[in-house]
Amino acid sequence: MRKTIIDVQNISKTFKITKRKTGFKGALANIFHPEHEYKKAVNDISFNIKEGEMVGFIGPNGAGKSTTVKMLSGILYPDSGNINIAGYIPHKQRKEYVANIGVVFGQKSQISWDLSPLDSYEVIKHIYKIPDKKYKENIERFTELLDMQKFINQPVRQLSLGQRMRADIAAALLHSPKIVFFDEPTIGIDVVGKEKIRSFIKSLNKTDNITMIFTTHDMQDIEKTCERLIIIDDGKKLYDGSLDAIKSNYVSSRIIEAEFEQLPEKIDIPDVTVSDVDKNRMKKFITFDTSKIGINSLMSTLLNNYNIKDISVKEPEIDAIISDIYQGKIIVH
Secondary structure (H helix, E strand, O other), X not given: OOOEEEEEEEEEEEEEEEEOOOHHHHHHHHHHOOEEEXXXXXXXXXXXXXXXXXXXXXXXXXXXXXXXXXXXXXXXXXXXXXXXXOOEOOOOOHXXXXXXXXXXXXXXXXXXXXXXXXXXXXXXXXXHOOXXXXXHHHHHHHHHHOOOOOOOOOOHHHOOHHHHHHHHHHHHHOOOOOEEEEEOOOOOOOHHHHHHHHHHHHHHHHHHOOEEEEEOOOHHHHHOOXXXXXXXXXXXXXXXXXXXXXXXXXXXXXXXXXXXXXXXXXXXXXXXXXXXXXXOOOEEXXXXXXXXXXXXXXXXXXXXXXXXXXXXXXXXXXXXXXXXXXXXXXXXX
């Protein structure tokens, strides 16, 4: 049984913000009589994450996710509540703690612009005091898994965004951290590059049992790597559970795609909506509400009463579901 590696209990964080006035009088007031307001970025959030879990930590802009992750990584400290990660209190034992974590920022490189990735890795080796054997093993493994053979000796300035991102991910994992925080790890990268990175992340999680937390607006990153999702908004936790549970428990409208051997005159099934997929009309989308008709029952009705060539269930788009949650159209708990 996996043990808890991240324990977050009732953390809150409030920021003091200066209210800026405009105009000449406002500028004087800003200097001599500044006014402030207080913004509660994180409000009494609790959760536990076990060793080896891959968790998506998401929310709309301004939800408090970045503040939470900064507290988890030790950059900020909570005003109240407790954080214990791998036996460390991040903001109090920062030097010892950072040796056990890795951080990947999609918009900020941590390897030198003027050096090659391999030269930067040599620097990282000395900073983290990585043993020679472990360093060599990781370099060889990461170079192969991330397909970096062709550019590992090129200056970083000559690399494409996708190549640089792969080199950055390798740099963050070189010291074999127990926990890795990913912030938009595939932003701006093409489809092939995204798949390479996702495949590497899943492989390393499986072989090294690394705990991984993702903050991203690309739901495909989360859907293809994580089984668990934590959603926050307005500083509060809205949801903590599996991706599958969101799809099955909070989305009642589903679609079956059916291809017919011959075009039916009419599809007469109560509580379904039928639409054409393409111009030849042999493929159709059959939309239904799972609260009114069961998927197995509908599939059986279609197969028994119509000449079906192929049939499949279209999974609900996770991006659309999350968008509806953010907009309050779907209430989760």
